[in-house]
Amino acid sequence: MDRTKHMGTASDQEAARTIASRYLSVHERGGYTYRPFMKRGIYRREDYRYLADLKVLLPDAKLGTFSYLWGRYQAPMVMNLRFALIPYGPIRVFVNGVLAAQSDIFSERARSKQIFELVMHEGFNDVVLECENTSGGFGGEFGTWVGKLDYYFLMPDLYPEQEGFCYSKTLENQLDVLDAQHLNVLAWLPELPDFKDDAVDLGRIFNDASAQSYVVVATALHLDTSTWCNVICNAELSIDGKSITGSVELSEGDHDLVCYAKVGDGFELSIKEARTNAPLFCHTPVLDLNSSYRYLFAGPFDMRPEGFIVQCSKPFATSQGQDFWHLEGVSTYLRMYNDNVLFGHWNYPLGVTLYGLVETERMLKPTEPELSNRIHSYINRHIQSSIDTYAYACWDAEHLGGATAVHHLMTSLDSLDDCGSFASTLLEVAKDHELHDYAPLMEVVGNYLSKTQPRLSDGTFFRTGLMHTFHENTLWVDDLYMSVPFLCRYAAYRNNPEYLEDAVHQFFGFSKYLFLQEEQLMSHVYDFERNLVTGIPWGRGNGWALFSLSELLTVLDVDHPKRDALLSLFQGLSKGVLRLQGENGMFHQVLDMPQSYEESSCTAMFACSFSRGVRSGWYPDGEPYRQACLKAVQALKETAIDSEGHVWGVCRGSEFSCSRQYYAHQLLPRLDDTHGIGIVLLSLCEAQKLG
Structure with a gap:
């Protein structure tokens, strides 16, 4: 001082x-961050560490092959990140392409915790784990060294803004270079949905719901100028609270869209600029405008819900109990984070x-x-x-x-x-x-x-x-x-x-x-x-x-x-x-x-x-x-x-x-x-x- x-x-x-x-x-200004989250693959469990049991995730992997796990950590400054590793088999940890830590035979056999100090530079850091498939195990657990320490990793840009780690299909040989250029060419899991398809299979999202169940779909549209639009939707649709069919003129700015679809019918929405027939793309109300995810899905409901309020702060009652918003894809949800x-x-x-x-x-x-x-x-x-x-x-x-x-x-x-x-x-x-x-x-x-x-x-x-x-x-x-x-x-x-x-x-x-x-x-x-x-x-x-x-x-x-x-x-x-x-x-x-x-x-x-x-x-x-x-x-x-x-x-x-x-x-x-x-x-x- x-x-x-x-x-x-x-x-x-x-x-x-x-x-x-x-x-x-x-600290006066603050709000919550929303991200897509896939409850499949590699995500944090009750002990706040990531679980990557590759024997389960890659059941057909041959012994002696390798899989790479890729996540990113955003550091507010140059720092050491205390990182725990519980290996099931041999693991090497790379930070920004440089070998930073590796398991040993003792921790692999006992599946015991090793703690490392990973050096992070300010901003995003690539953290890659190279895992070898052995008869003793494949993959491991990793992340925070002590329970309830709430730091987490984001996936690379292939999975924009999603928490967790992606994992590669197996390779016969180890990679010589572990930078983004060489990693991007690998085949990564879990698979993402096809965002280019106008149709969404609601049965894949709500796979145990009856075909006659209702789903609320919420999305948004941003226009830079007032536009006449041709709207095609196979479900009941309202825009800014008004029921819409066919063509509609929408003013400049943001518009809220809510649909009521049946699971068995799926969901399809197409909005095009009337004069040029150019497609206009929707986005979720809370994710980044550039996010590939377009819709929020709530359901299933036995009957068309009346007075349903689109909000993203609390769970809501469905016919199958309390739930929160789903996104396109299997076991994919909207998730809330506090990044303040x-x-x-x-x-x-x-x-x-x-x-x-x-x-x-x-x-x-x-x-x-x-x-x-x-x-x-x-x-x-x-x-x-x-x-x-x-x-x-x-x-x-x-x-x-x-x-x-x-x-x-x-x-x-x-x-x-x-x-x-x-x-x-x-x-x-x-x-x-x-x-x-x-x-x-x-x-x-x-x-x-x-x-x-x-x-x-x-x-x-x-x-x-x-x-x-x-x-x-x-x-x-x-x-x-x-x-x-x-x-x-x-x-x-x-x-x-x-x-x-x-x-x-x-x-x-x-x-x-x-x-x-x-x-x-x-x-x-x-x-x-x-x-x-x-x-x-x-x-x-x-x-x-x-x-x-x-x-x-x-x-x-x-x-x-x-x-x-x-x-x-x-x-x-x-x-x-x-x-x-x-x-x-x-x-x-x-x-x-x-x-x-x-x-x-x-x-x-x-x-x-x-x-x-x-x-x-x-x-x-x-x-x-x-x-x-x-x-x-x-x-x-x-x-x-x-x-x-x-x-x-x-x-x-x-x-x-x-x-x-x-x-x-x-x-x-x-x-x-x-x-x-x-x-x-x-x-x-x-x-x-x-x-």
């Missing part, structure tokens, strides 16, 4: 305004980010209504988008392989990280925002915490049975924030004190395993596999604990029988933290390791917690904590917030270790990391309330 551009002389409100304005300028960096995503750091934004909105409302309203609109759109796409994501997870590109955490729900933070913020935002239809999501999260999330015998949450197996049989201080704030708000939402009692119970359970009595700090993790507490007082971990306890004490009745014990814990942890504040006001990545770097998110969390403690009268003597809060926020303005609204010095998302060196020297800070933006905003809001 350029120290000459810090915000040390700015007011708390001005600093918050600057951060929020920058954040909105980068942050907008519309549901994860725990964004839950904190939006919490900070909504408090900033409330702080700015009396004096800066324009920016406050802008933040209000953004929060609404982000959260409502997450609400509105959940039904689609559940359908996608059930029907398209298991690995979704929208709501990938909530559709692979196996941890508190996946649900609690964002759901808590949703309930907080719903207090004064116009959110709707979120009850099903809240029910899922509430049921998960109360009935599904693993617990120790004493009822304390812990981590087991996760896709991320490194976390197996551990208890993390982070999970206080991933559970307690939601339980507090959910108790009020459901008017059920049992959830609040669970929140109280969690603090005593976590403290039993993680509170370091001598230091009056919390250890990051307890490892039940080795039956030990790691003993590292990670800054943000202690921030999660103290901040979450402030959330609980804020809503707990003053006469609650365990309130005094919780206040004692709050005071003790506050005391342990306070003594480690640096002279400039910052706290360190490892709290009692002054040579570790100054970390912004924990500094902000402690400032928030101290402010709440002072304002609520939770300290016998609040003045030291008042001064510590103001000093911490001033330090953030001087060392972590620059004049452009960037937030510096925020530790990235963590794993865990018994070594302090991991936290100090490997778990390094990142610019504008969402683990810190929201909590820094909250600290600015709290400091202003404190005065």
